[in-house]
Amino acid sequence: MGMWTRQRGARRGLALLLAGGLLAGCSTLPQTPLDPKGPVAQTQTGLLLYTLYIAVGIGIFVTAALLYVVFRFRARPGQTGVPLQIRGNHLLEIVWTVIPILILVSVAFPTVEAAFSTATPPEGALTVRAVGYRWWFAFEYPELGIVTANELRIPAGQPVRLELTSNDVIHSFWVPKLAGKTDMVPGRVNIAWIQADEPDVYLGQCAEFCGDSHANMRFLVKALPQAEFDEWVRQRQAMAEGPRDLSPAAARGRELFESTAGNCFACHAVDGTKAQGAVGPNLTDVGQRSTLAAGILENDYENLKAWVKDPAAFKPGTTMPSHARLSEQDLDAIVQYLQSLK
Amino acid sequence: MATAAKTLGFIPRPTAQTGFWSWVATVDHKRIGILYGVTGFLFFLVGGLEAWVMRLQLARPGLEVVTARTFNALFTMHATTMIFLGVMPLLAAFMNYLLPLLIGARDVAFPRLNAFSYWIYLFGAIFINIGWLKGTAGGDVPDIGWFGYANLTSVEFSGGLGTDIWTLGLLLLGLGTLVSAFNFIVTILNMRAPGMSLMKMPIFVWTVLVTSALIIFAFPSVTVALIMLMFDRAFAANFFEVAAGGSVVFYQHLFWTFGHPEVYILILPAMGIVSEVLPVHARKMLFGYSVMVFSTALIGFMGFTVWSHHMFTVGMGPVVNSIFALTTMAIAVPTGVKIFNWISTMWGGQVRFTTAMLFAIGFIASFTIGGLSGFMHAAAPSNTQQHDTYFVVAHFHYVLIGGSVFALFSGIHHWFPKVFGRLLDERLGRWSFWLIFTGFHTFAFPFHFLGLMGMPRRIYTYAPGLGWELWNLVSTIGVFVLAAGVLTFIANVVVTMRRPADAPADPWDGRTLEWTIPSPPPVYNFATLPVVYLRDAFWFHKYPEGKEKALDFGSPQTGPIHLPGPSLMPILLALGPTVAAAGVLFIRMRLSYAVPVIVAGFVITLLAIWGWAFEGEGGALIEPGEGD
Numbered sequence: 012m013g014m015w016t017r018q019r020g021a022r023r024g025l026a027l028l029l030a031g032g033l034l035a036g037c038s039t040l041p042q043t044p045l046d047p048k049g050p051v052a053q054t055q056t057g058l059l060l061y062t063l064y065i066a067v068g069i070g071i072f073v074t075a076a077l078l079y080v081v082f083r084f085r086a087r088p089g090q091t092g093v094p095l096q097i098r099g100n101h102l103l104e105i106v107w108t109v110i111p112i113l114i115l116v117s118v119a120f121p122t123v124e125a126a127f128s129t130a131t132p133p134e135g136a137l138t139v140r141a142v143g144y145r146w147w148f149a150f151e152y153p154e155l156g157i158v159t160a161n162e163l164r165i166p167a168g169q170p171v172r173l174e175l176t177s178n179d180v181i182h183s184f185w186v187p188k189l190a191g192k193t194d195m196v197p198g199r200v201n202i203a204w205i206q207a208d209e210p211d212v213y214l215g216q217c218a219e220f221c222g223d224s225h226a227n228m229r230f231l232v233k234a235l236p237q238a239e240f241d242e243w244v245r246q247r248q249a250m251a252e253g254p255r256d257l258s259p260a261a262a263r264g265r266e267l268f269e270s271t272a273g274n275c276f277a278c279h280a281v282d283g284t285k286a287q288g289a290v291g292p293n294l295t296d297v298g299q300r301s302t303l304a305a306g307i308l309e310n311d312y313e314n315l316k317a318w319v320k321d322p323a324a325f326k327p328g329t330t331m332p333s334h335a336r337l338s339e340q341d342l343d344a345i346v347q348y349l350q351s352l353k
Numbered sequence: 354m355a356t357a358a359k360t361l362g363f364i365p366r367p368t369a370q371t372g373f374w375s376w377v378a379t380v381d382h383k384r385i386g387i388l389y390g391v392t393g394f395l396f397f398l399v400g401g402l403e404a405w406v407m408r409l410q411l412a413r414p415g416l417e418v419v420t421a422r423t424f425n426a427l428f429t430m431h432a433t434t435m436i437f438l439g440v441m442p443l444l445a446a447f448m449n450y451l452l453p454l455l456i457g458a459r460d461v462a463f464p465r466l467n468a469f470s471y472w473i474y475l476f477g478a479i480f481i482n483i484g485w486l487k488g489t490a491g492g493d494v495p496d497i498g499w500f501g502y503a504n505l506t507s508v509e510f511s512g513g514l515g516t517d518i519w520t521l522g523l524l525l526l527g528l529g530t531l532v533s534a535f536n537f538i539v540t541i542l543n544m545r546a547p548g549m550s551l552m553k554m555p556i557f558v559w560t561v562l563v564t565s566a567l568i569i570f571a572f573p574s575v576t577v578a579l580i581m582l583m584f585d586r587a588f589a590a591n592f593f594e595v596a597a598g599g600s601v602v603f604y605q606h607l608f609w610t611f612g613h614p615e616v617y618i619l620i621l622p623a624m625g626i627v628s629e630v631l632p633v634h635a636r637k638m639l640f641g642y643s644v645m646v647f648s649t650a651l652i653g654f655m656g657f658t659v660w661s662h663h664m665f666t667v668g669m670g671p672v673v674n675s676i677f678a679l680t681t682m683a684i685a686v687p688t689g690v691k692i693f694n695w696i697s698t699m700w701g702g703q704v705r706f707t708t709a710m711l712f713a714i715g716f717i718a719s720f721t722i723g724g725l726s727g728f729m730h731a732a733a734p735s736n737t738q739q740h741d742t743y744f745v746v747a748h749f750h751y752v753l754i755g756g757s758v759f760a761l762f763s764g765i766h767h768w769f770p771k772v773f774g775r776l777l778d779e780r781l782g783r784w785s786f787w788l789i790f791t792g793f794h795t796f797a798f799p800f801h802f803l804g805l806m807g808m809p810r811r812i813y814t815y816a817p818g819l820g821w822e823l824w825n826l827v828s829t830i831g832v833f834v835l836a837a838g839v840l841t842f843i844a845n846v847v848v849t850m851r852r853p854a855d856a857p858a859d860p861w862d863g864r865t866l867e868w869t870i871p872s873p874p875p876v877y878n879f880a881t882l883p884v885v886y887l888r889d890a891f892w893f894h895k896y897p898e899g900k901e902k903a904l905d906f907g908s909p910q911t912g913p914i915h916l917p918g919p920s921l922m923p924i925l926l927a928l929g930p931t932v933a934a935a936g937v938l939f940i941r942m943r944l945s946y947a948v949p950v951i952v953a954g955f956v957i958t959l960l961a962i963w964g965w966a967f968e969g970e971g972g973a974l975i976e977p978g979e980g981d
């Protein structure tokens with residue numbers, strides 16, 4: 012790789028200083044692309060910073076030149092005569108044509124190099140099929156037989172191959188610290204890849220305007236150490252048998268969930284149960300998630316209940332209907348059932 | 354004095370010289386220019402109001418000033434309004450008013466077509482805003498973003514009438530724009546004063562010529578896209594219906610084939626304005642005129658080779674992305690050349706800090722920043738991090754406000770005395786400049802930071818804890834300062850218009866032909882048509898270099914001057930397509946009389962064309978010195 016990536020470390024430090032300390036005045040920027048945590052984002056951010064420094068440099072030079080000329084040649088009182096009417100200067104025109112061309116050539120090479128190096132996932136990467144819905148994300152692991160939503164678990168340090176598409180309108184898959192955007196386009200499958208070097212939780216957000224609740228379409232990428240990830244896969248695959256050892260309240264909740272009384276099963280699936288709806292997120296492991304409704308609510312008892320009761324209060328336009336018609340006890344039962352799904 | 358001969362027209366040509374109907378029927382390019390300017394400025398204020406509400410909503414995380422849908426309607430209409438109803442018409446105002454004056458002509462080539470362009474713009478502008486009457490809840494205000502990407506615009510995902518209103522409104526607006534473009538090209542090519550070869554034209558005229566060419570090649574593409582969309586929605590065609598084999602990416606290609614040249618349509622004439630203002634207020638010739646002409650044409654041409662840089666994330670693959678990255682970077686070269694030529698224009702001059710000049714200098718500084726972030730966007734791989742974030746929002750506000758709008762304000766202050774016979778107050782002018790300048794940067798510079806902190810655009814709300822609070826708040830404060838500046842400008846106009854019209858013909862020691870005639874100009878512009886020998890003819894007429902002759906006023910006019918007659922056909926012709934568009938809307942509303950309304954629209958159109966063709970020459974004969 013070129014000079015621009017070798018100096019990445021130093022540049023990134025400077026950029027963080029710029030973004031974190033100087034600009035934000037706050038310590039955390041969980042969604043900044045300037046703090047890349049994987050190879051794809053590192054390549055992209057390296058290029059971004061290279062262009063940024065060129066832009067800042069030229070910007071300072073032009074501004075200085077402009078200010079100098081304006082003040083140096085300002086009209087002064089008592090000035091007489093007219094300035095010499097200069098028509099132009101061929102040499103100067105050539106100079107300020109050639110120098111920008113040289114600068115651009117120095118950007119062109121790393122641009123093309125990065126375009127190719129970030130395009131194709133490495134061999135043997137774990138495959139995840141991510142599907143955009145208004146306004147949430149479905150994640151399927153075809154090789155592992157797992158379907159989940161809004162929280163993508165991946166093994167840290169391993170490349171992940173993404174097959175991106177959409178069930179309705181165009182969305183865009185974006186985890187700034189791991190990779191730039193790739194659109195989720197209905198009717199086609201885009202391939203992209205991410206890799207998280209360190210175990211951590213990374214924020215993602217839909218980046219293509221997709222209607223009313225576009226702003227509320229976020230998600231998490233949880234990079235786990237390989238062993239933990241394998242353990243999760245085993246445990247999650249076992250859940251395909253359906254929920255076990257439900258408390259009486261949760262069992263009552265399941266009944267409501269799977270009957271026309273609650274009607275949740277019309278839209279939601281819980282593996283191993285009669286609920287096999289495909290309109291909303293798969294809820295088999297909803298009890299494991301740290302957020303609800305595509306990353307907009309913390310997943311706790313109160314929020315879960317409030318969400319089920321009136322989803323549109325949090326997510327304008329959502330297809331999930333209000334359940335205010337259910338009694339408090341019924342809602343509690345359903346929430347207990349949901350919380351036991353883990 | 355009208356020549357009311359017998360004609361086959363069904364409405365006689367009106368003859369009023371003053372009053373309401375004289376404006377409705379006017380074909381005078383100066384009056385049409387003023388109409389464009391006033392209407393465009395009003396819509397500029399509407400767009401500003403929309404922006405202001407959005408900034409209130411985003412001042413803090415989780416605010417609920419407006420609903421999600423209203424917010425989406427606001428950003429859609431803000432962009433649509435600013436681009437099509439605000440800035441383009443304001444630029445058109447300059448083109449209309451100045452073009453004939455700059456080239457030493459008495460009007461544009463097709464005065465009635467010129468009026469038609471204005472009226473259909475006005476009708477289209479009202480049409481596209483009609484949904485506000487019903488409120489935003491039902492989706493009757495467009496809320497699909499200004500590029501209206503398929504398939505969000507399908508009936509399935511945008512069931513309200515907003516998308517139909519948007520589609521039909523843009524089609525109407527496009528008609529007027531196309532007609533204007535043809536009109537300007539013919540005017541420039543055929544009606545220049547004797548001696549004014551192409552390379553002696555004022556640079557603004559060149560930018561109008563190139564811009565008009567861009568319009569002619571760019572607008573058909575979006576027209577096709579919009580007609581397909583209209584058919585999808587009103588007649589259940591399947592152009593963009595994925596399930597039926599349609600392609601949503603195809604729409605993006607059609608849109609951006611127009612969309613990228615469109616940004617040059619917005620900036621090239623603005624550059625032209627600045628290129629006229631700088632030499633006058635620095636008292637020095639435009640540096641590198643021929644290079645400026647060439648770079649304008651080159652930017653216009655290259656503008657058609659870069660559209661997919663708006664689509665780097667859509668999955669076109671590394672080969673296509675690389676090609677469009679490189680073509681986009683290439684545009685930075687002619688653009689940079691312009692900036693250096695502007696600075697060199699002032700080098701060695703006598704820079705007078707008039708308000709017009711302050712805005713022109715502010716333009717260079719701000720536009721440069723927008724150009725540089727544009728260069729950054731060109732690098733496709735890193736663009737995937739910037740795309741659809743506030744970094745891009747920063748970029749286009751720098752080129753559109755820092756660029757186009759600053760240039761417009763510069764031009765307004767520069768030519769106001771010519772148009773209205775009164776010099777704007779310089780003290781208020783400086784106040785408005787500094788408020789607008791600092792307000793703008795306070796409002797838009799933080800967008801760079803927000804983008805680099807990962808804030809996507811088009812979100813009506815955001816969560817706390819992402820580090821976005823501070824700069825969003827700063828940005829909102831900036832809007833208030835910016836608004837104060839615009840209000841100061843309005844106050845300046847009001848105060849100035851109450852003063853007597855006593856501006857001299859040539860208040861700035863100008864260089865081009867419009868300063869040779871009285872302020873405001875008489876209806877016939879030039880009592881005797883000028884003969885041009887040099888570029889900047891008027892300047893070298895006043896300050897000759899050597900013996901070379903710069904400017905002549907030909908042989909004095911003998912007898913009265915014939916002026917094109919007012920006509921009601923333009924407004925009638927503009928009404929026809931508008932009625933037809935309403936009919937298509939009625940189809941979507943399932944109204945039984947939809948088809949008859951469409952037919953009525955066509956009948957009105959045909960009638961207007963008939964009347965247009967046969968209403969006779971009309972017009973008035975005016976003695977120079979009278980009737981101004």
Ligand SMILES: [Cu+2]
Pocket residue numbers: 143146181182183217218219220221225228
């Ligand atoms: Cu989305």
Ligand SMILES: [Cu+2]
Pocket residue numbers: 612613616659660662663
């Ligand atoms: Cu573009």
